[in-house]
Amino acid sequence: MICHGQWMPVLMMVAVHFGFATVNVFLKKIIDKGLNHLVIVAYRQSISVVFLAPIVYFRERKNRPKLTIHILCQLFFSALIGLTLTQYFLLRGLEYTSATFLCAFLNTVPVITFLLALPFGLEKVNVNGLAGKVKVLGTVVCVGGAVLLTLYKGKLIPNPHLQATNYNVTSHAKMMISSKKTERWIIGSIFLIVGCTTWSSWFLMQARIGKRFPCQYSSTTIISFFGAIQSAILSLIIERNLPGWVLKGKLESIGVIYCGMVGSGLCYVGMSWCVKKRGPVFTSAFSPLTQIVVAIFDFSVLRERIYLGSALGSILVIIGMYILLWGKSKEIEEFDQLKQGQAAQQDERCDAVSHVIPITSNLTSS
Numbered sequence: 001m002i003c004h005g006q007w008m009p010v011l012m013m014v015a016v017h018f019g020f021a022t023v024n025v026f027l028k029k030i031i032d033k034g035l036n037h038l039v040i041v042a043y044r045q046s047i048s049v050v051f052l053a054p055i056v057y058f059r060e061r062k063n064r065p066k067l068t069i070h071i072l073c074q075l076f077f078s079a080l081i082g083l084t085l086t087q088y089f090l091l092r093g094l095e096y097t098s099a100t101f102l103c104a105f106l107n108t109v110p111v112i113t114f115l116l117a118l119p120f121g122l123e124k125v126n127v128n129g130l131a132g133k134v135k136v137l138g139t140v141v142c143v144g145g146a147v148l149l150t151l152y153k154g155k156l157i158p159n160p161h162l163q164a165t166n167y168n169v170t171s172h173a174k175m176m177i178s179s180k181k182t183e184r185w186i187i188g189s190i191f192l193i194v195g196c197t198t199w200s201s202w203f204l205m206q207a208r209i210g211k212r213f214p215c216q217y218s219s220t221t222i223i224s225f226f227g228a229i230q231s232a233i234l235s236l237i238i239e240r241n242l243p244g245w246v247l248k249g250k251l252e253s254i255g256v257i258y259c260g261m262v263g264s265g266l267c268y269v270g271m272s273w274c275v276k277k278r279g280p281v282f283t284s285a286f287s288p289l290t291q292i293v294v295a296i297f298d299f300s301v302l303r304e305r306i307y308l309g310s311a312l313g314s315i316l317v318i319i320g321m322y323i324l325l326w327g328k329s330k331e332i333e334e335f336d337q338l339k340q341g342q343a344a345q346q347d348e349r350c351d352a353v354s355h356v357i358p359i360t361s362n363l364t365s366s
Contacts, residue, residue: 009278010325013286016270021293023263026255035252036244037091038235040259043247045083045228047260052221052269060215071213075222078209082202083227083264088234089195096188103291105192107146107317110285110324111139112200117280122207131331138324142288145316154308203280210276220268227264278328285324288317 030040094102114135117123126132206219213219247253274283292314 006329009274009282012270012274013283014289016267016274017286017289018293019262019267019270020290021297023259023267024290024294025297026258030252030255030259033249033252035247035256036235036239036241037095038088038231038239039245040256041084041087041091042228042231042235043256044260044264045224045231047257048224048264048268049221049228051261051265052217052224056215056217056221060218064215064218065213067213067218071209072222074205074209075213075219076226078202078205079223079226080230081198081205083223084230084234086195086199086202087231089191089198093188093191093195096191102192103294104146104313105189105196106199107142107288107291109196109200109203109287110321111143112197113203113280114139116197116200116204120204122204122280129334131327131334134327134330135324138285138320138322138327140320141323142285142317142320145288145313145318145320148309148313148316152309152313154312157308157311203275203283206272206275207280210272214276216269216272216276219272220265223268224264282325282328285321285328288314288321292318 027040031037090102093105114123118125125135209219210216247256271283295311295314
């Protein structure tokens with residue numbers, strides 16, 4: 001049972017990011033068809049509400065705490081930060097850059113979360129202890145992998161499915177070196193940095209909300225409801241294109257439904273549960289897994305190009321992730337040992353008092 005409890009958050013986060021990876025594959029196909037990004041976000045959140053509402057009713061209607069105005073306000077801002085603004089900035093960054101660049105930036109989420117958690121006291125680092133040093137080392141290695149993914153391209157890994165697309169590669173390379181493309185790349189990088197920062201902030205907000213309202217399904221449903229309204233309003237303000245809301249073809253319909261059920265429903269429930277169980281840094285540390293799975297899909301299914309820099313950077317990211325997780329586990333062990341030591345000392349004091357009281361009473365009675 002102990003091993004099961006320790007490994008369940010790990011398995012949950014692996015499943016969550018596998019779900020995110022498959023969602024990204026669907027999104028790539030849908031966006032290639034021309035569907036607006038913000039429309040996708042609004043549909044995702046709406047479908048998430050419809051999918052999770054029956055689960056909420058049957059699983060949490062009896063043991064759900066009272067939903068106060070204060071909690072609703074927290075959930076509203078959680079949706080604004082973690083869903084609406086995060087997806088808006090990330091999609092704008094994706095518009096100016098590329099999917100690979102987006103995934104590389106998402107690998108900075110554990111570091112940003114770790115840095116944001118320090119001033120709020122949600123994470124502590126004892127640089128003199130082993131656990132603190134390991135956490136710092138894992139963070140540095142993870143960032144190093146993300147930098148390598150971004151800056152080092154390297155040689156093309158051979159893929160037999162790409163022999164007929166050399167002309168497109170050359171054309172794309174010429175576009176990338178143009179000054180206009182470089183300017184767009186910088187603008188996109190700024191959007192991605194802001195998006196990763198807002199997502200990291202969501203982990204910290206969810207950690208506090210989970211203590212007051214520890215119902216993952218209800219919390220995710222309410223957040224998705226607020227996110228759907230916010231995304232719809234934002235899309236209507238920015239785009240003002242009502243015909244763009246019409247889904248055309250089976251791919252768009254199936255893709256949007258799957259993204260809503262899995263990407264905006266079950267995955268956010270899993271992340272909220274892991275935040276409550278193991279903390280925000282532990283949960284965000286699994287973010288690099290999405291890129292690993294997406295790279296596998298890109299290479300084998302979508303037949304995209306993968307370069308040596310991407311492979312080496314992914315290896316560094318996964319190593320840094322496990323170093324950070326090991327540091328977190330050591331920190332939990334040290335904390336548990338400290339609690340056991342304090343409990344033992346308290347028991348010894350109680351035993352001493354229990355021995356003193358009868359002796360004193362006997363002397364008094366005599």
